[in-house]
Amino acid sequence: MLKVVLIDDEPNALVSLRWELERSCDDVVVLAAFERATEARDFLRDNPVDCIFLDIEMPDLNGFKLLEAFPERPFSVIVTTAFNQYAIKAIKEMALDYLLKPIDEAELKTAIEKARQTKNDKIARESKGKPVPVSPEFGATKKIGIPYEGKILFLNPAQITYCEGDGNYCYLFFDSGEKLFVTQQLKAIDAKLVGFNFFRIHNSYLVNMGKIAEYRRQQDVVVLVDGTELPVSRLKKAQFLNQF
Structure with missing residues (x-):
């Protein structure tokens, strides 16, 4: 975006x-x-x-x-x-x-x-050279593998706040404030995160449902716990509200 x-x-x-x-x-x-x-x-x-x-x-x-x-x-x-x-x-x-x-x-x-x-x-x-944040319980948590600069990073989905698609690329945003640039489309990341309480609220956004603080009906916007505001598309609105 x-x-x-x-x-x-x-x-x-x-x-x-x-x-x-x-x-x-x-x-x-x-x-x-x-x-x-x-x-x-x-x-x-x-x-x-x-x-x-x-x-x-x-x-x-x-x-x-x-x-x-x-x-x-x-x-x-x-x-x-x-x-x-x-x-x-x-x-x-x-x-x-x-x-x-x-x-x-x-x-x-x-x-x-x-x-x-x-x-x-x-x-x-x-993103280059920055360590991806890892929690103490990371080793005991089911992880997803993300190709990154010739290697595979194993990430804890619980630490991902949301993902933003941008054509053939994707950005992962973490609780720590770090963000990771990934050479995969958002739909590929979406597939990896099935079963981890993520929802595609918009063609460009995949959000961790546990990080949502509020939903503003008039603007069709979700506000995350870190204050980030993301749009909810009209096509996804009904399905999104059924999650609650």
């Missing part, structure tokens, strides 16, 4: 971009859309985001000025503007892509694919 934020002082541009993303990119979640760059800056300081779509010419804060507030840049940047004179500066700012308005659908999909790959590469780097 790719979490994005849209920043543009033109309301119609925000509506159009959100509609196009939600229509053609199933794995993209628009966390927020801002007409004021200063509000976006404050949001980005407090919330983890994978990628931002950033306009340049905005009245309260120039897009490049907003980027100066994030020298370590914890997110990818896709520039969206009606002007082509900012391309060189965008490259210097390490923007993933530069989309001219009106945004072409094919170019948008290409930019999203770049953002996906950047996220995958980042998680792979963070």
Whole structure:
């Protein structure tokens, strides 16, 4: 799942971009859309985001000025503007892509694919060499085997909070806060976890039912014990509620 934020002082541009993303990119979640760059800056300081779509010419804060507030840049940047004179500066700012308005659908999909790959590469780097958390009772617990970098990791399912699918890859999130990048599809992980109290609440999410703290009916969202919020798809809702 790719979490994005849209920043543009033109309301119609925000509506159009959100509609196009939600229509053609199933794995993209628009966390927020801002007409004021200063509000976006404050949001980005407090919330983890994978990628931002950033306009340049905005009245309260120039897009490049907003980027100066994030020298370590914890997110990818896709520039969206009606002007082509900012391309060189965008490259210097390490923007993933530069989309001219009106945004072409094919170019948008290409930019999203770049953002996906950047996220995958980042998680792979963070996972590499990190020990997977193991509980004291691990040896006495039934384990599942996960292929990882030429070896097989034997994991305790009880320590897995949830799994997130992303195309041909998958991310496993643990109670300890660690996450593991796996080169298997979510359906393969789902099959391994049969009988361990996991449920596929969404095409992209497999959750440990024992880690759910609450279900919010109006938003169709589950909140896990660590505060993580995950969507429940309409197709899975009835079956999910029957688990209780």
